[in-house]
Amino acid sequence: MSTVTPRPVRRVHAGSAEEFPLDEFRVVEVPGGSIGVVRTESGFYAVRNRCPHMGADMCGNPVTKTTLPAGPFEYRLDEDSCVVRCPWHRWEFRIDDGRSIGGITRKRLVTYDVVVEDGQVYVLRGGGRRAAAEEGEDE
Amino acid sequence: MTIIDAELHPRIPSRAALLPYMDAAWAERFERTAFVLPAGVPHPGHDIHPDDPGRPAAPETVAPPLDAETAAAILVPAQILPSAGWCDHAMTAVYAAAANRYLLEHALAEDERLHLAIGVSPHVPEAAATEIRAHADHPRVAAVATSLVNINLGHSHYDPIFAAAHECDLPVVIHPGGTEGVSIGTPTLGGVHPRSAEERYTLLAQLPQANIASLIYDGVFTRYPDLRIVFAGFGFAWAVPLLWRADMEWRNLRIDVPWVREPPSALAAKHIRLTAGELGSAPAESVREIAALLPEEVLLYGSDRPFSAAAAADALVGIPEDRRARVAHDNAAATFTRLRAGVRA
Numbered sequence: 001m002s003t004v005t006p007r008p009v010r011r012v013h014a015g016s017a018e019e020f021p022l023d024e025f026r027v028v029e030v031p032g033g034s035i036g037v038v039r040t041e042s043g044f045y046a047v048r049n050r051c052p053h054m055g056a057d058m059c060g061n062p063v064t065k066t067t068l069p070a071g072p073f074e075y076r077l078d079e080d081s082c083v084v085r086c087p088w089h090r091w092e093f094r095i096d097d098g099r100s101i102g103g104i105t106r107k108r109l110v111t112y113d114v115v116v117e118d119g120q121v122y123v124l125r126g127g128g129r130r131a132a133a134e135e136g137e138d139e
Numbered sequence: 140m141t142i143i144d145a146e147l148h149p150r151i152p153s154r155a156a157l158l159p160y161m162d163a164a165w166a167e168r169f170e171r172t173a174f175v176l177p178a179g180v181p182h183p184g185h186d187i188h189p190d191d192p193g194r195p196a197a198p199e200t201v202a203p204p205l206d207a208e209t210a211a212a213i214l215v216p217a218q219i220l221p222s223a224g225w226c227d228h229a230m231t232a233v234y235a236a237a238a239n240r241y242l243l244e245h246a247l248a249e250d251e252r253l254h255l256a257i258g259v260s261p262h263v264p265e266a267a268a269t270e271i272r273a274h275a276d277h278p279r280v281a282a283v284a285t286s287l288v289n290i291n292l293g294h295s296h297y298d299p300i301f302a303a304a305h306e307c308d309l310p311v312v313i314h315p316g317g318t319e320g321v322s323i324g325t326p327t328l329g330g331v332h333p334r335s336a337e338e339r340y341t342l343l344a345q346l347p348q349a350n351i352a353s354l355i356y357d358g359v360f361t362r363y364p365d366l367r368i369v370f371a372g373f374g375f376a377w378a379v380p381l382l383w384r385a386d387m388e389w390r391n392l393r394i395d396v397p398w399v400r401e402p403p404s405a406l407a408a409k410h411i412r413l414t415a416g417e418l419g420s421a422p423a424e425s426v427r428e429i430a431a432l433l434p435e436e437v438l439l440y441g442s443d444r445p446f447s448a449a450a451a452a453d454a455l456v457g458i459p460e461d462r463r464a465r466v467a468h469d470n471a472a473a474t475f476t477r478l479r480a481g482v483r484a
Contacts, residue, residue: 072358
């Protein structure tokens with residue numbers, strides 16, 4: 001039986017909260033890649049700036065809403081949704097947990113916890129499942 | 140091995156045979172205009188014309204003979220299907236109705252294992268739906284058969300046919316009508332009209348490809364969740380890259396078709412069936428590799444008699460051994476759910 005030593009959680013400063021326009025990503029560079037941080041109506045979120053499909057930058061466009069399953073040729077916008085859409089193949093992932101929309105893949109977009117302290121936004125990196133996901137493993 | 144034959148073709152012997160099954164005024168018109176009964180359907184090298192009925196079905200019979208191992212068989216009335224290329228839409232419905240009544244009375248009497256796919260013209264779908272419902276309670280009606288006009292199957296044009304088939308739990312068999320690509324009103328092939336029979340037969344498999352994509356992306360199976368569509372006589376090797384590509388495009392474009400809730404290959408496993416028959420010159424080992432890449436529910440054995448004389452065992456050599464019982468029997472039993480009780484492995 002092997003033991004896994006959890007990685008320490010690292011805080012990455014992403015900027016002052018008041019610098020974040022609604023729904024638009026601010027991208028911060030971290031060792032080995034970059035992270036997109038966004039302020040939405042439901043709070044701050046952070047995702048890895050790399051599509052789990054083919055590696056495209058994910059955070060160049062604002063977060064958006066998605067369409068729900070409906071009858072043929074009926075489009076219904078999910079007003080409560082908040083997704084990151086890949087610019088290459090339009091794969092969509094939930095901003096909160098990185099799961100794909102519509103079950104098109106089991107791969108997940110890597111997500112990170114975000115904390116705001118004294119008006120400053122920090123991304124928490126490392127540790128647990130996120131560390132594994134960051135290595136590209138499927139759910 | 141027990142067989143359900145999903146595709147064999149009856150033969151109506153003459154125009155005169157149909158006249159008693161028409162209103163007298165229509166019968167007079169069919170005679171006056173010297174209506175020519177379509178030959179089976181043109182298969183390369185296997186045309187069977189009613190004036191030349193010697194091969195291989197016996198002249199006095201309507202249906203091809205069945206092997207002892209055949210538990211049940213679906214008669215696909217190929218002579219009705221060329222009506223998709225006719226101009227007189229009203230006549231297509233009268234003709235199909237007369238032909239169905241003739242076949243119900245004569246073909247089914249020849250062997251209790253025979254079942255009929257009710258043939259309908261796609262020109263006037265409401266008339267087709269009426270024809271389907273008129274015979275749906277017949278205990279030996281097991282499917283609907285039609286061919287295509289130049290409207291994709293996902294278009295609402297076909298809704299009355301699909302609604303009736305779905306309501307009656309009858310799969311819809313799509314079979315070449317014989318005039319695709321060469322008659323105005325039927326689907327074009329390759330965006331052009333082929334200029335030779337060879338070109339036409341080479342391109343014919345484009346029809347199921349275009350229409351499977353249409354059925355899936357246009358949401359037909361969202362509207363009719365238990366509908367089964369059988370493409371008979373089109374082969375199946377093309378289906379592997381088609382479904383692979385369809386899955387890929389669905390992943391990329393799901394936001395445009397949110398009503399498609401599953402990968403196309405999963406929908407195909409539930410709703411699309413393809414007949415597999417005579418191998419011809421195809422090497423069996425290669426065919427087996429292709430067949431193994433399809434969802435295991437998709438293939439049905441179809442003899443295509445009387446246009447093919449190959450034994451089922453020879454055709455099934457092209458199916459991976461662990462799938463042969465499925466293709467020979469189980470998939471058809473699950474598809475043609477109206478087959479009479481007692482048809483079993």
